[in-house]
Amino acid sequence: MQKQRTGDAKLIQELNRSIILDAIRKYGPVSRSEVAKIIDISPTTVTSAVFDLMDEGLVYEDGVGNSNGGRKPVLLRFNPSAYSIIGVSITNSSIKIADMNLEGVIARKKVYKANEYQGEEMIQFILDVVGQFLATKPNIERCQGISVITPGIVDAKNGLISYNSKLKLYNVPLKELLEEKTNLPTYVDNDANAFVLAENFFGIFSNYKDLLYITIGDGVGSGVMINGAIYRGFIGSSGEIGHTSVVQGGMKCECGNTGCLENYVNWPTIYSKIVSAIMTKKRDTVIKDMVTNDLSKITPSIFVQAITQQDALAIDIMDEVVDHFAVAITNTIHMFNPEVVILSGDIIEGNSLFLQTIHERVKRKVIPILKENINIQSTSLGSEFELLGSAAVILHGKFKFQIS
Ligand SMILES: [Zn+2]
Known part of the structure; x- marks a missing residue:
């Protein structure tokens, strides 16, 4: 988050510029005087900022609007193709890279399999594939920078991957390494933080300022946005909801503690519950038919389909998952x-039944004043959420410049 320094004319000018650009992006085609009205800034300030924005190619004039008696006003539009950005999403198994415009529209994308690389090998792999991707990129001089997102704890200010136990990356100065290699400004952030930025930038939640984003896969991560900015915590480890304790003296977690949420709701746990119910408890379920008795073929999407078909086993397992999840979400909502x-x-x-069940259960648990204000939704980002996340790390900073 940017600090407001009263009297710093240059900073105020930059702030105004971002706010004006954001208004043109959101409301264009729009006239200068409308922009001034929408964001309550003087028309002179708007005119001078628009002059600079047009000079940079970020804004262009496009036709005229209706007049209120006087001269018809010239309308302004945002030009998302003025610059490009490179988004890089690191997961435990692959690296996705895309060349995108300023609205996150993908011009070119590549997915590189990471072959279980870890530590030094993984770092070298990241540097190699980014280098390869950029070698054939057109108009590199119009590139605003590279944005890398990764699971684990990230020191975003210094561009360091502080801690990622699965990839064995500890205190990796990725920003510095990539800037040295590519000469492009580089940003590094945690993936869940990037997703909450993307929901707020691209998704249907752009008018919200306080968001909690939770992602469930092999692990459970979350991103917290407070008053329009990511809440990072002291060393950047906020949002570790997967390691909140939900069972006293429960299952052992790889973090060293016991009873962490992650171990009760992640996919490997759900999968082993399904398999054990079929194999040892001989439970009947449509899942068996769906995978023609080959239990290795059970995927999250099969599980969701079984729930949709009201399969008793799938619903029982979902209920157990929701029970644990509701505890963690209730705690976080209260916080x-x-x-x-x-x-x-x-x-x-x-999986609308999952959303409905968790909503009911959380509503039952929260303090009375919150009961009518529980709003639990599924993501609005679609299948390219990882690349949109990486784009949002740069774009959110550029457009949604918040004064706190
Ligand atoms: Zn843990």
Whole structure:
């Protein structure tokens, strides 16, 4: 978050510029005087900022609007293709890279399999594939920078991957390494933080300021946005909802503690519950038919389909997952009072019964004043959420310049 320094004319000018650009992006085609009205800034300030923005190619004039008696006003539009950005999404198994415009529209994309690389090998792999991708990129001089997102704890200010136990990356100065290699400004952020920025930038939650985003996959991560900015915590480790304790003296977690949420709701746990119910408890389920008795073929989407078909076993397992999840979400809602809780992950996609059940259970648990204000939704980002996340790390900073 940018600090406001009263009297710093240059900073105020930059702030105004971002706010004006954001208004043109959102409301264009729009006239200068309308922009001034919408954001309550003087028309002279708008005119002078628009002059600079047009000079940079970010804004262009496009036709005229209706007049209120006088001269017809010239309308302004945002030009998302004025610059490009490179988005890089690192997961435990692959690296996705895309060349995008300023609205996150993908011009070119590549997915590189990471072959279980870890530590030094992984770092070298990241540097190699980014280098390869950029070698054939046109108009590199119009590139605003590279944005890398990764699971684990990230020191976004210094561009360091502080801690990622699965990839064995500890205190990796990725920003510095990539800037040295590519000469492009580089940003590094945690993936869940990037997704909450993307929901707020591209998604249907752009008018919300207090959001909690939770993603469930092999692990459970979350991003917290407070008053329009990411809440990072002291060393950047905020949002570790997967390691909140939900069972006293429960299952052992890889973090060293016991009873962490992650181990009760992640896909490997759900999968082993399904398999054990079929194999040892001999439970009957449509899942068996769906995978023609080959249990290795059970995927999150099969599980969701079984729930949709009201399969008793799938619904029982979902209930157990929701029970644990509701504890963690209730605790977090009491702590942060978000306007919306956004859920994402394979077991959430197309699973309206999950959303409905968690909503009911959380509503039952929260303090009375919050009962009518529980808003739990599924992600609005679609299948390219990883690349949109990486784009949002740069774009959110550029457009949604908040004064706190
Ligand atoms: Zn843990």
